Amino acid sequence: MTKERLSNIQLSMLFAGFLYGNSSLLSPASSALQDGWLAFIFGWMLGFILIGIYVLIYLLNPSLTLIGIVRRNFGKIPGSAIGALYAWYFLHLAAIVLRDFGEFSGLVMLPDTPMPFIIACFGLLCVYGLKKGIEVVARTSELLTPLVPLAFLAITIGVAGIMDFSNIQPVLAKGVKPVINAGFGVLTFPFGESIAFLMILPLARKRNSLMKAILLSTLLAGTLLLMVVLRDIFVLNPFFGQRAAFPAELASKLFPNINIYPLIYVNLMIGGGIKVTVCLYAAAAAVAELFGISDYKAFILPMTAFAVVLSIWLYDNVMQMFIFANKVYPYYVLPFQIILPLLLLLVSFIKKITRSKRLSSS
Numbered sequence: 001m002t003k004e005r006l007s008n009i010q011l012s013m014l015f016a017g018f019l020y021g022n023s024s025l026l027s028p029a030s031s032a033l034q035d036g037w038l039a040f041i042f043g044w045m046l047g048f049i050l051i052g053i054y055v056l057i058y059l060l061n062p063s064l065t066l067i068g069i070v071r072r073n074f075g076k077i078p079g080s081a082i083g084a085l086y087a088w089y090f091l092h093l094a095a096i097v098l099r100d101f102g103e104f105s106g107l108v109m110l111p112d113t114p115m116p117f118i119i120a121c122f123g124l125l126c127v128y129g130l131k132k133g134i135e136v137v138a139r140t141s142e143l144l145t146p147l148v149p150l151a152f153l154a155i156t157i158g159v160a161g162i163m164d165f166s167n168i169q170p171v172l173a174k175g176v177k178p179v180i181n182a183g184f185g186v187l188t189f190p191f192g193e194s195i196a197f198l199m200i201l202p203l204a205r206k207r208n209s210l211m212k213a214i215l216l217s218t219l220l221a222g223t224l225l226l227m228v229v230l231r232d233i234f235v236l237n238p239f240f241g242q243r244a245a246f247p248a249e250l251a252s253k254l255f256p257n258i259n260i261y262p263l264i265y266v267n268l269m270i271g272g273g274i275k276v277t278v279c280l281y282a283a284a285a286a287v288a289e290l291f292g293i294s295d296y297k298a299f300i301l302p303m304t305a306f307a308v309v310l311s312i313w314l315y316d317n318v319m320q321m322f323i324f325a326n327k328v329y330p331y332y333v334l335p336f337q338i339i340l341p342l343l344l345l346l347v348s349f350i351k352k353i354t355r356s357k358r359l360s361s362s
Helices: 008-020 030-060 066-074 076-109 115-132 134-144 147-162 177-188 191-199 210-235 238-243 247-252 261-290 296-313 318-332 334-361
Strands: none
Touching: 008 134, 008 191, 008 210, 008 261, 030 177, 030 191, 030 210, 030 238, 030 334, 066 076, 066 191, 066 261, 066 334, 076 115, 076 191, 076 261, 076 296, 076 318, 076 334, 115 134, 115 261, 115 296, 134 261, 147 210, 147 261, 177 191, 177 318, 191 210, 191 261, 191 334, 210 247, 261 296, 318 334
16 A cells, blocks of 8 residues: 555645646537536536535545445445446546647647657656656645646736627527536536546545545636636637637637747646646556555556557547547546446445444444
8 A cells, every 4th residue: 555645735736737637728618609608617516516426435435545445335346347447447538638738739839749759758757757656746736736827817818908708698599408518518527537536535644624625626726717718708709719629729829929828838738747647647556456566656657658559549630539529528438427426425325324223233
């Protein structure tokens, strides 16, 4: 068992950076057009509930990782099979974020650099961090995550003069269905992806204030992402913004006389780096626990190499990436983010009640 431990502030910054991740770049609520802000709020509120469920699952099964929790509640063999599926999901999610980073870098920042080289370099950076330990990664996020709002603020102030607040109208022009559909997408990306933190929560030093720390991080990250959604709506025509590959990048082009792409890139490096690192840690720690190996670091390099190769193989072009993200991903992750956690919560409650009755009767 690892001796690494995280303070609540480190865990909060790691969690906030994870949620910010690549979300501001891809704008998951853009399909709702001018109602994107409503869709985001809807998904965000559901995200609070879902993340609260994740933390509650851990509190009902203290000191256990997700692998230990599924084994405890579903049995060793079925639990190990489910744990293996989660290890795959975390690795797949790391590959998805790596590809997002590679596509943005290749299309915007480094068009003459081969995308596989960009992704491989980013992967090696994550390997270096994880070889030092997840505690070191959390300490780094404690320093870097607060820089993300500063970069956002600089971009927003620069484009404030060209914002058109009428872009938000008419409200609910196409009814609530597009808002619900886009809100469901927001729930699964990014909030539902925080299921990976069930591999990290056992490292927290203070369990009694864990729920407060995680929900506060959700509030802070969600507020920042909501402001990103509103900024992109005010700056861009919603129909134009929906068709943009990277709405935040398009909005930044309107910054007068200054190239501020580096600010967006820094945000993506911080948020995307935290997200990839957390996913790789969750996958490596899950595999190590499944095979009864105490040190997850032995799996970091091979699993990162696999994630890099998988990220390159996933799509033929950027359009396929967006089709998968909008049409397939929200349904692909349903078992991992919603169905299995709800079953875990139910079984955990039932077992807790049963144990309490046995203790009281004895």
